[in-house]
Amino acid sequence: MTIIIAVSNQKGGVAKTTSCFSLGACLAERGWHTLVVDFDPQGHLSLAAGYDPDELESSVVDLLLADRSQVNPQALILPTAMANLDLMPADLRLATIEQTLTERESYEFALWRGFQSLAPPQRGEGGPAQSHYDAILIDCPPSLGKLAILALTAAQWALIPVQCEYFASRGLLRLLDVIDAVRQRTNAAIDYLIFATLFDVRNAISRRVLEELQEHFAGHLLQTVIRLDTRLRESPMAGEPVIQYAPRTRASQEYRALAQELVERLQVKEQIQ
Ligand SMILES: Nc1ncnc2c1ncn2[C@@H]1O[C@H](COP(=O)(O)OP(=O)(O)O)[C@@H](O)[C@H]1O
Ligand SMILES: [Mg+2]
Secondary structure, three states: OOOOEEEEOOOOOOOOOHHHHHHHHHHHHHOOEEEEEOOOOOOOOHHOOOOHHOOOOOOHHHHHHOOOOOOOOOHOOOEEEEEEEEEEEOOHHHHHHHHHHHOOOOOOHHHHHHOOOOOOOOOOOOOOOOOOOOOOEEEOOOOOOHHHHHHHHHOOEEEEEEEEEOOOHHHHHHHHHHHHHHHHHHHOOOOOEEEEEEEOOOOHHHHHHHHHHHOOHHHHHEEEEEEEOOOHHHHHHHHHOOOHHOOOOHHHHHHHHHHHHHHHHHHHHHHHH
8 A cells, every 4th residue: 555645734835845755755764665746826836856847848847737637647757766666756837737727526536536546557457657656745735725725635644843932833733624625625544743853952942842742732743853053954955855965964864763653653553553
């Protein structure tokens, strides 16, 4: 089964893209065949993986617009600097696609349907083997608009990076309301996990926010905290995930620990079901 995770937070600059790419790389390093999907019109994930969205001929937009029969999803997938880690890029059309999509019936499922077409063919059906992923990570846009709903509808998990700053928990409550609405309308199976990032050990506010998260969201909070590390600002310019750019840096160790914890949580859930 493919585990689909939407890295979401309606606030910009909270490390969604960084976490999506870094965690995707950590899963790939563990041998998971992993796809990261750029679902933000700004195309930052594509850029971080070394691709210029302005120069791409196809992207996740084509997956959303196409009928299953029209599109070869493999044509929308690009390799990254890491083995086992692929990218489905975004392009600027993603910014204006909402209108076109909402004219269609059950548009909320457009990304989910697209992911179905990535599945390998049924046994006995023949045809060339298609790509199969253990995990798909979606880098969501900084909004709670229709694209976010599409991503949350396609995912089993929302993974929420929370920046250790004031007002972070206010935004979090709004996001959890939206996840609740998605659970009721289009995706009964969605669950969520939270982790703290951009944590500054010297900053009292950072510590306070972390304590609040521990107090109010204990069951959903991953223990690993991602601290400030400038290597995370540099690695996108190199077009590489941090664990490749600076394998031994603190950020790499922390993202590896976060991936380990995430995998454990996913497996516990699978055993329960
Ligand atoms: N732990 C960290 N330490 C230092 N800088 C970080 C860290 N995580 C992310 N950043 C930087 O913060 C900025 C915002 O991160 P980004 O992943 O683009 O956020 P979002 O996708 O939520 O808008 C980027 O410049 C990124 O390099
Ligand atoms: Mg981003």
